[in-house]
Structures are given as C-alpha cells and as structure tokens.
Amino acid sequence: MVIRSRKLTLAGELLMLQLVVGVIVLVAVGAVSLAQSASTFDRVEGRRVTALAEQTAWAPLVRSQLDQPAAAEVLASLTQRILTETNVSSVTIANNQGIIVSSADPTLIGDRLPVADKSVAEARGWVGYLDVDGSHELVSQVPVLGDGEANHGRHLGTVMIGIAAPTVAESFVGASWYLLTYLGIAGGLGILGSWLLARRIKHQTLGMEPREIAGLVEHREAMLYGIAEGVVALDLQLRLTLVNAVGRDLLDLPEDCVGMSLRELGIEGRLFDVLAGDDGHSRDQIVLRRGRVLVMNRMTVVKDGRTLGSVTTLRNRTELANLERELGQFRSSTELLRAQAHEFANQLHIISGLIQIGEHEEVVSYIRTLKRQRESLDLAVTTHVRDTAVAALLMAKCSLAAERKVRLCLSERTTLDRLAPEDSADVATVVGNLVDNALDAATTAEGEGGAPWVEVEVRQDASSVEIVVSDSGPGVAPELAQEVFTRGFTTKAAKGGERGVGLALTRLVCRRRGGEIAVANTIDGAVFTARMSVGQGAKYMMESTR
Structure with missing residues (x-):
C-alpha cells in the first residue's frame, strides 16, 4: 500500500x-x-x-x-x-x-x-x-x-x-530567561499572524491553495493560447488585463499592450464601442478592423454583485464573409435564372394561348415585340458597358427587377470600357451588392407613392471607376449614414431588419482599392456612391495596404 x-x-x-x-x-x-x-x-x-x-x-x-x-x-x-x-x-x-x-x-x-x-x-x-x-x-x-x-x-x-x-x-543560562520569553512571544505572534494572513489570502484567492492557483493559471494559459478565437479582457477603466496571441493579431496590438487603455492603444470608433459596451449590444457584433471582418461577443464579468470588467471574444470572419459573398453570387445567379425562367414561362404561355385560339399573326407580332425589347435592352447595356462581366450582371439584374416589379434603368452618362479580370470581378461585386440593396429598398417603399425604380450609373476615367446607384426607397436615416457600412447593415437594416455584411464588404473592396463608399439622401430616396482604383493604380494601392 x-x-x-x-x-x-x-x-x-x-x-x-x-x-x-x-x-x-x-x-x-x-x-x-x-x-x-x-x-x-x-x-x-x-x-x-x-x-x-x-x-x-x-x-x-x-x-x-x-x-x-x-x-x-x-x-x-x-x-x-x-x-x-x-x-x-x-x-x-x-x-x-x-x-x-x-x-x-x-x-x-x-x-x-x-x-x-x-x-x-x-x-x-x-x-x-x-x-x-x-x-x-x-x-x-x-x-x-x-x-x-x-x-x-x-x-x-x-x-x-x-x-x-x-x-x-x-552566559546562555544567564540570558535564557529573556530568550525564552522572546521565543514565547515570537511563537505566539507568529502563529496568530500566520493564521490571520492565511485567512486574508484565502479570502482573496477564493479559498484556493497555491497549488490550485498554479494549476488554474496553467489551465487558463493552455485554454487561452490553445483556442482559435481571440480573447480580450478589460477592467472597469477599460485597461487590458488579458489578451491572447490570436486577439493581439486580430486587433494589431503591440506585445506590451497588457495594462494599457483602449485610448492609449488608438482603438476608437465602432471597435471601441463594442469593446467598451457603449453600443448596448453584446452578441455577434460585426466590426471591420484593418481589412478584417470580425465577429465579437462581449460578456460583463460580475462577482458577488460587483462588476469586475468584461471579456470579449473575437472571430475572424473575413474568409467566411468572402465565402458568403461567393455563395451570395451563386444564390443571386440562381434567383436570376429563376426569374428569367419565370419570365420565359409567362411568354411561352402567352404564345401557346394565341396559337390555341388561332391568332397566328398576333403570335408573330408578339415575338417581334419581345425581340425588339430584348435587343433594345442588350443595345442599351452593351453600348454603355463594354465589360462583358458587368454587362451580363446588369442584364440579369434587369430580369430580377422586372419580376419584383421594379424598373431598373441605366443612366445615359454610363461609360465603362473592358477591364482586367481582377478589376472586373471587384466592380461587379460592388455593382451587384449596391443594386441588390437598392432593389430591397425600392421594394420596401412600394405603395408609398409612384412605381419603384432603381437607376445605375457607372463612370470611368483613366485610373478609377465610380458607381452611383439611386433608388426610390425610404432612404437611410442620417444617424445610420456610417453605421450601415461599419456594422455591416443592409438597407433593410436601416428599417430595423436583419443585419448582413453586404455593404461592409463593399466598403472593404473599395478601401482595398484606395477608394471609398458613401450614402446620401435625396427627395426621391437614397444615393450610394462608390469609387475605386483600377488598372496599375489599383495594383499599387492593393500592395501598399497589405
């Protein structure tokens, strides 16, 4: 044994x-x-x-x-x-x-x-x-x-x-009486002092022994530095008391950041509001930080009714957002194909009905009308937009708008030459996101007066492309003019709907190319204006921001 x-x-x-x-x-x-x-x-x-x-x-x-x-x-x-x-x-x-x-x-x-x-x-x-x-x-x-x-x-x-x-x-025997007195006093005070000190330390360490505290610290270090998410802890003065390596990398913090306040670290804006809890929300907050899409969850730490600080976890959602964007493009393509199939089915039903009642001349006239409309749309788009990817996207969006009973038109001032593949993809992403948000806003405002409409204008100069999308929707509240981009709202979110990352990704693409996106309200609705560099200028901008 x-x-x-x-x-x-x-x-x-x-x-x-x-x-x-x-x-x-x-x-x-x-x-x-x-x-x-x-x-x-x-x-x-x-x-x-x-x-x-x-x-x-x-x-x-x-x-x-x-x-x-x-x-x-x-x-x-x-x-x-x-x-x-x-x-x-x-x-x-x-x-x-x-x-x-x-x-x-x-x-x-x-x-x-x-x-x-x-x-x-x-x-x-x-x-x-x-x-x-x-x-x-x-x-x-x-x-x-x-x-x-x-x-x-x-x-x-x-x-x-x-x-x-x-x-x-x-000599020792002669001095032993006061030495024994000293021993008794020191022993008594030592026992009393050690008991009081142990009791105080136990209270401060929540009743744990030193070996238990050491084990807890080891487990905490293994947990903090072993998980794939970032962890940031703040005290009541908004000073960093703990941050793991993942959190430091995601927020681009220095090695000696522990003990420094958020202001000293240069954290401000939306990121400051989420970490400090000033936005009033704590779950799944989306924040853009130096080219990254971060999802943050904040929890207030309370012990015995006393607030000690907060702990915030961070997840890098940039790759997931890119996948969502690609999935959204596939979903958009599916919606476009479904809309076109629905439109073609209606047209075939009309042709079939005319044939059944013997109106053969009407059939021919109807087909010629459809052909002229299609050729007119193709000519209107391809005349102003010579980039095939963007032109195809706009023509597909026209079908989707028609199904949703929204008039989508292309401005006469539109001009876009053929772009390099990487430039064309980013321009198409921005155009697609802005048109989708405009269609949502115009559809939401349907019945509030007049037929809903969306207008797209694309202008190009030697080194940049400017995209202007207007709609007949309710507009964006002035206090949300920047929040729709920093929080990742869609135009639906401006009305209190579900949040997304469409506009946030749009701003991310524009800033990566040295541009910006802004929104303004007009009498008719909202106007989104996006600008980005293309060609060699865009290549220089993207390399300098890495």
Whole structure:
C-alpha cells in the first residue's frame, strides 16, 4: 500500500515559515546577547579588578614588605583576605624579577608571573585575558612602586588580580530567561499572524491553495493560447488585463499592450464601442478592423454583485464573409435564372394561348415585340458597358427587377470600357451588392407613392471607376449614414431588419482599392456612391495596404 504524504495547507506553510524565521531571529538575538554580555563583563569586571589591583599595589604593606625576605609570610593573609572579600578568582603578587612571592594559590609561589605584554616589565599597567593555572581569566596587572626616600618611584613588583571568564553555557543560562520569553512571544505572534494572513489570502484567492492557483493559471494559459478565437479582457477603466496571441493579431496590438487603455492603444470608433459596451449590444457584433471582418461577443464579468470588467471574444470572419459573398453570387445567379425562367414561362404561355385560339399573326407580332425589347435592352447595356462581366450582371439584374416589379434603368452618362479580370470581378461585386440593396429598398417603399425604380450609373476615367446607384426607397436615416457600412447593415437594416455584411464588404473592396463608399439622401430616396482604383493604380494601392 502506497502512503501519500499530505501536503501542508497555506496556513501550515505560513506557520512553518514564521517559526523558521522566529528561530533564526532568536539565534541572532542570542548571539547578539552573548556578545553584549561578554562586552559588559569585560568593561565592568575589567574596571573592578583594575581598581582592586591598584588599591593593593598602593597598599603600604605591599610597598614596604614586597622587597623584604619575609614577604611571602607577611603578604599571605592580605591575598587571602582580598580573595575572600572581593569574590575574585586569583590574587598574585610578584617581585620586580617576575617571581611570584605571594598568591592565593600557594602552589604558584616561586613560579614566574605570566605576562602577555612587555610593558608590564617596564612598570606599566595592563588588562586582558590570561590562562592562570588552567583557568581563563580576565586579569589586571598593576606595577608596585616604592615609597620613601630610598625607594621612591622604584619598580618593586607587580600585583595581578583576575576573575574567571564565564563560559558560553554560563552566559546562555544567564540570558535564557529573556530568550525564552522572546521565543514565547515570537511563537505566539507568529502563529496568530500566520493564521490571520492565511485567512486574508484565502479570502482573496477564493479559498484556493497555491497549488490550485498554479494549476488554474496553467489551465487558463493552455485554454487561452490553445483556442482559435481571440480573447480580450478589460477592467472597469477599460485597461487590458488579458489578451491572447490570436486577439493581439486580430486587433494589431503591440506585445506590451497588457495594462494599457483602449485610448492609449488608438482603438476608437465602432471597435471601441463594442469593446467598451457603449453600443448596448453584446452578441455577434460585426466590426471591420484593418481589412478584417470580425465577429465579437462581449460578456460583463460580475462577482458577488460587483462588476469586475468584461471579456470579449473575437472571430475572424473575413474568409467566411468572402465565402458568403461567393455563395451570395451563386444564390443571386440562381434567383436570376429563376426569374428569367419565370419570365420565359409567362411568354411561352402567352404564345401557346394565341396559337390555341388561332391568332397566328398576333403570335408573330408578339415575338417581334419581345425581340425588339430584348435587343433594345442588350443595345442599351452593351453600348454603355463594354465589360462583358458587368454587362451580363446588369442584364440579369434587369430580369430580377422586372419580376419584383421594379424598373431598373441605366443612366445615359454610363461609360465603362473592358477591364482586367481582377478589376472586373471587384466592380461587379460592388455593382451587384449596391443594386441588390437598392432593389430591397425600392421594394420596401412600394405603395408609398409612384412605381419603384432603381437607376445605375457607372463612370470611368483613366485610373478609377465610380458607381452611383439611386433608388426610390425610404432612404437611410442620417444617424445610420456610417453605421450601415461599419456594422455591416443592409438597407433593410436601416428599417430595423436583419443585419448582413453586404455593404461592409463593399466598403472593404473599395478601401482595398484606395477608394471609398458613401450614402446620401435625396427627395426621391437614397444615393450610394462608390469609387475605386483600377488598372496599375489599383495594383499599387492593393500592395501598399497589405
């Protein structure tokens, strides 16, 4: 059976750390206390033994009897009395030859006085540590000077009084009472402080242990940088608190963007409104950002009734929008074919009915009329529009408009030469989107006065093409004049219908070619004007914007 050791909790780790710190502090305090105790002993006891030695050296008995033959017997009682009364460890008197003549330890009489400094032999005093008879003592050596006319000032000998230095154990025992007090106080404060600190940290970390927080951060990093969508988190001051690599690439943000505000990053307009939540919407917001179509979803982060900020996810819908555009072209082609099939079916029904009632001359007249109308339409389009793709698109849109009971006409000022394939495709895209939106708007306004109509005008100069599409619809509200392009509205959206990306893609195509698109209202309805570069100028513009 495998026994797994239980890991310490945050409170346990803090307590252990506090105790270790407390022990280290106590060891340091003990060392300092011992050093201070030794210094105090040297200062206090050094002064005391020096004073006793000087007092003994100046005693008349010592000064008068030290150089006498019976000095040992005369001074013995003096040394014993000093040892007893002053509680010192040793009292020693030596002659000027350094030979001990009297000592509290009789076994030392006749031995040489231990000297650590040569100045003692020159009748100078000295204080320091010496080993006396196997004991380490703090001693004071004071010279004995003669008195009287015969011996005045003569060096007669030396008095040495010492006190045993306390050991480390003795010093520690002497200081143990306050060290134990410090240990108890530090331990109690450490336990209380670690418990309070652990409780506060637990509250701030939502009750999670450090290893759980580390695991959560690892999972968050793996999730944020492993998903294909961009993630941007903002605080209440609209500062970036988190952004993954995908979000940074989609928004073209610098590496050190975390901590910067949206204003500092140069984010404004529609993108700022969506990230800040100023538009009042949060789901599937379409934003154009430097040639990309982004779909953004914003969610406000609330914890315990307190708003912490917001998190916005971003999806790059540019490729999907291009696919939708291509699918829309196929769908438009299908609608055109269906409209033409419906028109041809009606015409065949009329011809069949005329044949059945025997009106053969009417059949021939009807077919000639249809032929003249078709030739007139073909001539009107091909005369002004020599690019086959755009001409075919306009002729097909005429059939779709006829089915929807909208009159689609081409302006007499229209002129368009044959374009390069890539130019022709973009011009056809813009014309198709604008005509579809105009037909929707004109159909919406049907019955509000007069027959609905749409007019298309295409003008070309040396380096650009201008497309103007007018309709008899209700127009675009002034406050939506820019929103219809930035949000990706269709003209239906201006009336509150479903949103799309048709006009947004139209602006994207125009800007990619160094142009622009705008909308204005007239008495009759709305006028969309798009301009783009073609030829070599367009190639230069597209390369410079990449």
